Amino acid sequence: MPEKTMRDAINEALHQAMEQDESVFVIGEDVAGCSGSAGDVGAVGGVFGVTGGIYHRWPDRCIDTPISESAIVGAAAGAALVGMRPVAEIMFADFIGVCMDQIVNQMAKFRYMFGGKSRCPAVIRFSSGGGFSAAGQHSQAMYQVMTSFPGLKVVVPSNAYDAKGLMLSAIQDDDPVLFFEPKILYQETSDVPDEMYTIPFGEANFVREGDDVTVVAFGQMVPKAAAVIDALAEEGISCDLIDPRTTSPLDENAILESVQATGRLVIVDEAPPRCGLTADIAGLAADKAFSSLKAPIKQVSAPHSPTPFSPELEAAYLPDADKISAAVKATLA
């Protein structure tokens, strides 16, 4: 099976979906790039290169926009309401701050407010998360915030294989989907089939299987947690590592069944702790698996702070191998 980067895996999914379905189009800032300039239109293909090559094949369905995030999300929402399948790009998840209304008050609620008589099959893509010294306005995860809004589906892939299958599911889905791409993983590779395939939403992936501790991790924390778990295995500690892949819907059963078997739970996410996914899943386990627990639940997250710029500060800010390892061991103490 060919090895591909997450960037190329998502790009391939977009190409294949556009090939298959004329109602799919991409829209956003620089998704083609160079529009209106003397340069080569289509040469950019997104600031992270995820939409590369699309303009050259389908110029009418690869639409550069002004820097107008509300209008981008609105355009996707409106086109989806009349039957198109747009894939919009919001360059950084942090920019949800300038288009939140169009996401949470508009597209998320159409179907409900309209009594089930509409469908809005739009996908909004975001680059997400820290690790680039991109500081406070270009580093946030944001998926944990958006998970709280009913009407949205929220996807966070952790590897290239999942990213392609989840993107193809997202485009085929008839509900609005927010697709968060951990940008630190764009260059990471895994085996990715050339053909089209889908991964269902609400179905967690067991990245590692073990008996002692359940570890749930999201996005870029999944490979970090996997490395920790592999190291702990050398010390005789065996862990389940669960990657939910979608935070809404969430595969609660996978988490609960694992916790019931291990009796110990560590949750790892890169976002700050308050009202986030680590607290959400800790609450789930406390509510529905309390009697199985043999130790207090441990949450590993960023601190209650904006993302800092300096590499030393960001390294101290993001959960790392030491923190994850310490949390796992704490449940066994």
Added chain:
Amino acid sequence: MAIAKETLLHAYRTMRTIREFEERVNAEIMNGQIPGFTHLYTGQEANAVGVCAHLDKSDTIISTHRGHGHCIAKGAEVSGMMKELFGSSEGLCKGKGGSMHVADIDKGILGANGIVAGGPPISVGSALAAKIRKNGKVAVSFSGDGSVNQGTCFEAMNMAVVLQAPAVFVIENNYYSEHTSINYAVGCDDLKARTEAFGFPVFVADGADFFAVHEAAGKAIAHARAGNGPAGVFAEQGRYHGHFVGDPQAYRAAGELEDLRENHCPLKNFRARMAETGELSDAELDAIDAEVMAEIEQSVTDAKAAARPTAEQVTEDVYIQYTATA
């Protein structure tokens, strides 16, 4: 430009329907029969009807918090709307949306909208879909004088020009952003020029005159439908009620409301024009009035008798399919 008799009859009937619907809704709110926040369109009927006269079923509109008139003009069923306002599960939106979210996608009504200038970006999306499909459809967004100060409105107008999308921006100036005068809230003297500076033509009309709105909207919609990019309509006409039902309207000058009702009434103006041209007789128009009154009365009777939603319906229609396994 002569307007066909059928069109005239339909326009008058629709304006009368909006007027009677709104006045009856006002009364039922005062009676405590309709819950929630409601914003009435009374007085502005010619705007919705003059614009929608140019639209086919598959052209789209998107509306505002003051949306009943637009929805009726685009063909929403009055009975389903009344049931919706009463909160019945038989309402157009199953009682999930209410006054501020009346919608009927099959009729090209992308919804009333509770967020000021929430609609224009979405309308540009519908227009973009028409452009990609090359199907000759247009997308109309109605919004008020309050919306023109929202960034989303600016973003949508610029995006429509950049994409050359067949979007029509209908700006209804009723002179007040909630309780604040346009003289205060719009920081320039010439809103038409400010809007045209985005790069599309704007056609101005007296919003109390169906024929003026019809003509201006006709030009704007033809411009967009022909593939020339977006266009705008400015229609000026005050509302007869407050921002919301129950608004004491402390911002009005003495005699302002009386003057509006007496001297700026689209229905009176329409009838005066018909008396002048003889195109429709008093008897024809009176018959429509009677039919509309009966229809509105029946809609209220039906709404009061309609089924109430049940607790298990709270979580229905959030998603088409939600595959969480728990």
